[in-house]
Amino acid sequence: MSDSEHRFGEWVAVRRHGHVAELVLDRPKAMNAVSTEMARRIAEATTALAADRDVRTVVLTSTHPRAFCVGADLKERNSLTDAELVRQRPLARAAYTGVLELPVPVVAAVHGFALGGGFELALSCDVIVADTTAVVGLPEVSVGVIPGGGGTQLLPRRVGAARAAELVFSARRVDASEARELGLVDELVPEGEDRTEALALAARMAANSPVGLRAAKRALRLGHGLDLRTGLEVEDAAWRSVAFSGDRAEGVAAFNEKRKPDWPGE
Numbered sequence: 001m002s003d004s005e006h007r008f009g010e011w012v013a014v015r016r017h018g019h020v021a022e023l024v025l026d027r028p029k030a031m032n033a034v035s036t037e038m039a040r041r042i043a044e045a046t047t048a049l050a051a052d053r054d055v056r057t058v059v060l061t062s063t064h065p066r067a068f069c070v071g072a073d074l075k076e077r078n079s080l081t082d083a084e085l086v087r088q089r090p091l092a093r094a095a096y097t098g099v100l101e102l103p104v105p106v107v108a109a110v111h112g113f114a115l116g117g118g119f120e121l122a123l124s125c126d127v128i129v130a131d132t133t134a135v136v137g138l139p140e141v142s143v144g145v146i147p148g149g150g151g152t153q154l155l156p157r158r159v160g161a162a163r164a165a166e167l168v169f170s171a172r173r174v175d176a177s178e179a180r181e182l183g184l185v186d187e188l189v190p191e192g193e194d195r196t197e198a199l200a201l202a203a204r205m206a207a208n209s210p211v212g213l214r215a216a217k218r219a220l221r222l223g224h225g226l227d228l229r230t231g232l233e234v235e236d237a238a239w240r241s242v243a244f245s246g247d248r249a250e251g252v253a254a255f256n257e258k259r260k261p262d263w264p265g266e
Contacts, residue, residue: 009041014049019056019206020199021049026063034117035073036088039095046098053265056206056213058106059198060099060125071116096149100124103214105205109198110134110185115173120149123158129201130185131194134176142171157224159183210265211247
């Protein structure tokens, strides 16, 4: 159940569950293959979500029973001229960047195939919840290209350079249990429970300060890969952005009064 649903074109929807927004991939006839039009709509949806201050967390889900997303629409790609492919590239990038740069925590709910660009959409999220049917991988070199939705940068940040190299260069698919062992996904749940568990996790996150959530994500993302001293400066700047906020005052008051906080969100 959801409070409301807004569609972005035919294949992308946003459902609201209180402060949790569910970004839904809904192109079942193509197993959510990302076409130019679908990429455009993902970018539009993420732009709207980023601007909505009432959204505290986002969950990325799929309506297809056997696939999260199988990556780029190769049938469409095969029909494009070189010039058309060049023009299409910024639209494709905008979809992945839109998910990656959402200012609130994002949880992916993965089942079935999450391959190529599909796995890159999941990698663009902060946490990946997968069920036991999940199969993930970046097989792009097997069709003569490379991961182009952030995979060469995001995967090493998850599993290290050598492991990422092995996975990208071999183009192999990884089943759910190994994916959990390698850190390709964060939580492994029973078949059919990925969406439920991801929404529950997002709801637990959304119960916290919206100002704190955004600042914490900013510090985590901006500080990653920096030397420790510089990273601590990033953290300090994020701390200063929340230390004198209404959320901080309410959080302390609620703790002292032994009640749930009523976050002002500012």
